[in-house]
Amino acid sequence: MSAATQFHTDADRTTADEPRRAFIRKALHGYEIKRDESKAAFSDWQQARDAAAAIKYEGVNRLDAYLREFEEKFTARGGKVFWASTSAQAREYIQTLAREREVKSIIKSKAMTSEEIHLNEALEQDGYEVVESDLGEFIQQLKHEPPYHFVFPCMHLKRDEISALFEKELGSAPTDSPEELTMIARRFLRRQYLKADLGISGANFIVAETGMISITENEGNARLTTAMPRIHIALVGIEKVIPKLADLALLLPMLAIGGTGQHLTCYNSMYGGPRQEGEVDGPEEFHVVLLDNHRTRLLADAQQRDALHCIRCGACLNVCPIFKNIGGHAYGTTYQGPIGSVITPHFRGLQDWKHLSAASSLCGACTEACPVKIDIHHHLLHNRRNAVAEKKVWWERIIWFGFVQLMSRPWAYRLSTRFAPLGQWLHPFLQNSGLDPLHAWTSTREFPQAATTSFGDLWRARKVGSK
Amino acid sequence: MRVTLFVPCFIDSLYPGVAMAMVKVIERLGHEVDYPEGQTCCGQPPFNSGYWDEARAVAERQLAVFRDAEVVVSGSGSCGAMFKVFYPELFAKTAQESAAQALSAKTYEFSEFLVSKLGVRDVGATFEGKVTFHDGCHGLRELGTKAAPRELLRHVKGLELIEMGEAEACCGFGGMFAVKFPQISTAMAEVKCNSIVETGVEYVVSNDSSCLMQIQGYLSRHSPRVVKSLHLAEVLART
Amino acid sequence: MSGDREAILGRIAEALREEAPRHHEHVGNGRHASAAPAFQQWLPPVGASHAARLELFSQLCEVLRTEFKHCANANAAAKHIAALAKEGNWRRIALHAGELNDAVAAHLPPTLDLMRIESGYDRDALESCDAGLTECESLVAQTGSVCVTSRSSGGRTLSVLPPHHIVLARENQLVADLTAAYAELAQKYGSSYPSFLGFISGPSRTGDIERILVLGAHGPRRLTILLVP
Structure with missing residues (x-):
């Protein structure tokens, strides 16, 4: 089944599930209230967005220089940088490292890049035990299901579903308390931190100036993942680089507000190298894998380059009426929601993924919410345009050819408006027959009654009358 | 003021009363209303579908129709946005770029026209x-x-x-x-x-x-x- | 082995030949040097006086569920810790060497076992401690955060593994905002930063289950900041 057909099937199924949609709406409504409170504390939120966009613009538009700077600084502190053009290269580097260092147990903190390159599957095939430590990711891993939302991985699950899952997979007693469920996971994962010898993380930012990566989280699982195992690997997209350490003073609050609505996330941690001399703990080795995986393809599209400003806060998903109604899994992508619809065609092929750009009412709520001012909904239009420029669909071409013929001839257009009432009179005979041209509309909604006289004709009559 | 109405195609054939109501309000405020009969559709359907060449073909027609208008008022925010925001992009780096910019500058959505332009x-x-x-x-x-x-x-x-x-x-x-x-x-x-x-x-x-x-x-x-x-x-x- | 370095850098240079449009109209032409200092003014205001900032910090602690307490001196701080220990039946707390830590530790009751970590530690032993006692780099008024580093706060683990994190801070460690905290770090460490810098804003938490707040997801369930003059 093509990705587009799958999307239609899944979206039709999920939109029919009203209780789940209501559950998601309620959760995201709570987010909105909190986000608005945090935004209101700003002296000027719009100016702050501009400043954040300017920082990301600078990072992305001088990407080569900043990546070199990062590499130099990070390497000088004993870190190792690996540049991966493809998912395969990234996976292979990590797999080889794990083998050579005789790794036994792997703990991971949330990294969408690892979902992107299907790292867990590869490591599991090599025989490693790989455990996700972010609570939401842990739940999704137990459920053998990809994240539903790249910030809230299991936001679609209700507590009883999680309780049943834990009961089945971990043998815990059933409970309807989110606190008790969290503690079950806490107890289980504590043992994993203590025994893991490789910790794998992502990163929210790469800091060129000081050769650091920055990780934002609420739970403390990333802190433990990067503190306890003897090896730390961070798998990071190349676009994450920012020029200065102090830029984080703006970007960390923006990320928090966009993501969860908090004024600042609980743990914001910056790591510059493995354990240094005089430090009591920390990994012996720290590797940063810089992942391209078609990001340079998006970079080459100057018009849509700002999509690489994305800090993966998820704000655009949280406000998107499409996301709220179809849910995260229907997208079939690593990155869901509006930003995912913009970037996935660049990563995985425009013709195969253009349907996500079409599946939007272009309402622009995403663009309005984006803390780094990515022109998200206009890029959906650009994807549509680019897909057509690359390959036209024959029947669409016929429709739009006819449309142009009609609309560039005012007399023909005027004539067509006079036939509209006739068409509407005929419509009941065709309804539900498969020949009904309005079926896609009338299957769920009423179509308005066409006026017997168009405005153009009314106007002409009025003008004649007044002479 | 001479106000030129832009009546998008679906308002024209499905909701003529809306356009008539606009005429009534603007005339009541003492302004003259003009409706150039050559207007058809703003071209948004093919534009939104990615068929920009086809959208341009239709849009060119509107550029010509509204060239001499003083102000253009649209009864639909969406079609108004097509004139105001998307025409400049659609015609960027073409011979009609400046015509698109000019139309953009003088186009108003109905309520914005009343409040911001007329101060009513x-x-x-x-x-x-x-x-x-x-x-x-x-x-x-x-x-x-x-x-x-x-x-x-x-x-x-x-x-x-x-x-x-x-x-x-x-x-x-x-x-x-x-x-x-x-x-x-x-x-x-x-x-x-x-x-x-x-x-x-x-x-x-x-x-x-x-x-x-x-x-x-x-x-x-x-x-x-x-x-x-x-x-x-x-x-x-x-x- | 650095992988596909040249190929990636080559593609980047090629891609960047065409300039991208800017959507951030308010900030001049975006050269970073000018954008950086500007943003402070758009962030939440922190008040001009030390007292106002202290008040803001205290308010944010409440929002974040951080326990924040003024102590008259090291002795008073030790008394507060002793009370927490008694209430929670603590047997052992872990700590690192430091001027403030040592001053407070000297007044702790002898019944409380102190695990010092500066010359290495057993992970299981640290995991079984009831609390971790650390110093910090600074407290951030604007966000209610504690800035810790691997040098100031006993490495990476002490402040996150035990179920209760106690921070000792001096009143003059309060800074206005994150920008000020970063500036201080830069001044103190120059180009030789500790390998870990972190801003801690409240005890560990999660909202992953039905977006209901649960404290102590993986890190400490409680965070206590004791401020001494």
Whole structure:
């Protein structure tokens, strides 16, 4: 089944599930209230967005220089940088490292890049035990299901579903308390931190100036993942680089507000190298894998380059009426929601993924919410345009050819408006027959009654009358 | 002032009363209304579908029709946004670039025209009833129109404006989206219409007839009670 | 082995030949040097006086569920810790060497076992401690955060593994905002930063299950900040 057909099937199924949609709406409504409170504390939120966009613009538009700077600084502190053009290269580097260092147990903190390159599957095939430590990711891993939302991985699950899952997979007693469920996971994962010898993380930012990566989280699982195992690997997209350490003073609050609505996330941690001399703990080795995986393809599209400003806060998903109604899994992508619809065609092929750009009412709520001012909904239009420029669909071409013929001839257009009432009179005979041209509309909604006289004709009559 | 009306194709054939109401309001305020008969469609359907060459072919027609207009007023925020925001992009680096910029500069959405250009808040309308206002997304986010229609409604005698929850949420119309993805589009309409019905109003008013086609289409089929949709101009025209 | 370095850098240079449009209209032409200092003014205001900032910090602690307490001196701080220990039946707390830590530790009751970690530690032993006692780099008024580093706060683990994190801070460690905290770090460490810098804003938390707040997801369930003059 093509990705587009799958999307239609899944979206039709999920939109029919009203209780789940209501559950998601309620959760995201709570987010909105909190986000608005945090935004209101700003002296000027719009100016702050501009400043954040300017920082990301600078990072992305001088990407080569900043990546070199990062590499130099990070390497000088004993870190190792690996540049991966493809998912395969990234996976292979990590797999080889794990083998050579005789790794036994792997703990991971949330990294969408690892979902992107299907790292867990590869490591599991090599025989490693790989455990996700972010609570939401842990739940999704137990459920053998990809994240539903790249910030809230299991936001679609209700507590009883999680309780049943834990009961089945971990043998815990059933409970309807989110606190008790969290503690079950806490107890289980504590043992994993203590025994893991490789910790794998992502990163929210790469800091060129000081050769650091920055990780934002609420739970403390990333802190433990990067503190306890003897090896730390961070798998990071190349676009994450920012020029200065102090830029984080703006970007960390923006990320928090966009993501969860908090004024600042609980743990914001910056790591510059493995354990240094005089430090009591920390990994012996720290590797940063810089992942391209078609990001340079998006970079080459100057018009849509700002999509690489994305800090993966998820704000655009949280406000998107499409996301709220179809849910995260229907997208079939690593990155869901509006930003995912913009970037996935660049990563995985425009013709195969253009349907996500079409599946939007272009309402622009995403663009309005984006803390780094990515022109998200206009890029959906650009994807549509680019897909057509690359390959036209024959029947669409016929429709739009006819449309142009009609609309560039005012007399023909005027004539067509006079036939509209006739068409509407005929419509009941065709309804539900498969020949009904309005079926896609009338299957769920009423179509308005066409006026017997168009405005153009009314106007002409009025003008004649007044002479 | 000589005001040139842009009556988008679907208003022309489905909602002529909306355009008539605009004429009435503008004339009542003492301005002259002009309607160039050569106008057809702004070209948004092919534009939104990615067929920009075809959109340009149709749009060129409108550039010619409105070339000499002093101000152009649109009864649809969406079609207004097409003129104001998307024509400059559509015609960028073409011979008509400056013509597109010129049309963009003189185009107004109806409520914005009354409030910002004419400086009018009270158009002398009377309308008995409870009303909620739906922000069309293109008007709201492409054109930044939020306060103007509410200003106008607040000055209508007898009218009670009740804001709905999530007034800024999309109704799910989105042009071709509504028929390409009818299930998603309808789910969005459901959410929107529920918040309209919850306000207890008798009328839902918008500055965009395309949204109202979706909202009324859903309400007529599914609403537990009658809520009637009206274009802002139709409310302002009543005396 | 650095992988596909040249190929990636080559593609980047090629891609960047065309300039991208800017959507951030308010900030001049975006050269970073000018954008950086500007943003402070758009962030939440922190008040001009030390007292106002202290008040803001205290308010944010409440929002974040951080326990924040003024102590008259090291002795008073030790008394507070002793009370927490008694209430929670603590047997052992872990700590690192430091001027403030040592001053407070000297007044702790002898019944409380102190595990010093500066010359290495057993992970299981640290995991079984009831609390971790650390110093910090600074407290951030604007966000209610504690800035810790691997040098100031006993490495990476002490402040996150035990179930209760106690921070000792001096009143003059309060800074206005994150920018000020970063500036201080830069001044103190120059180009030789500790390998870990972190801003801690409240005890560990999660909202992953039905977006209901649960404290102590993986890190400490409680965070206590004791401020001494």
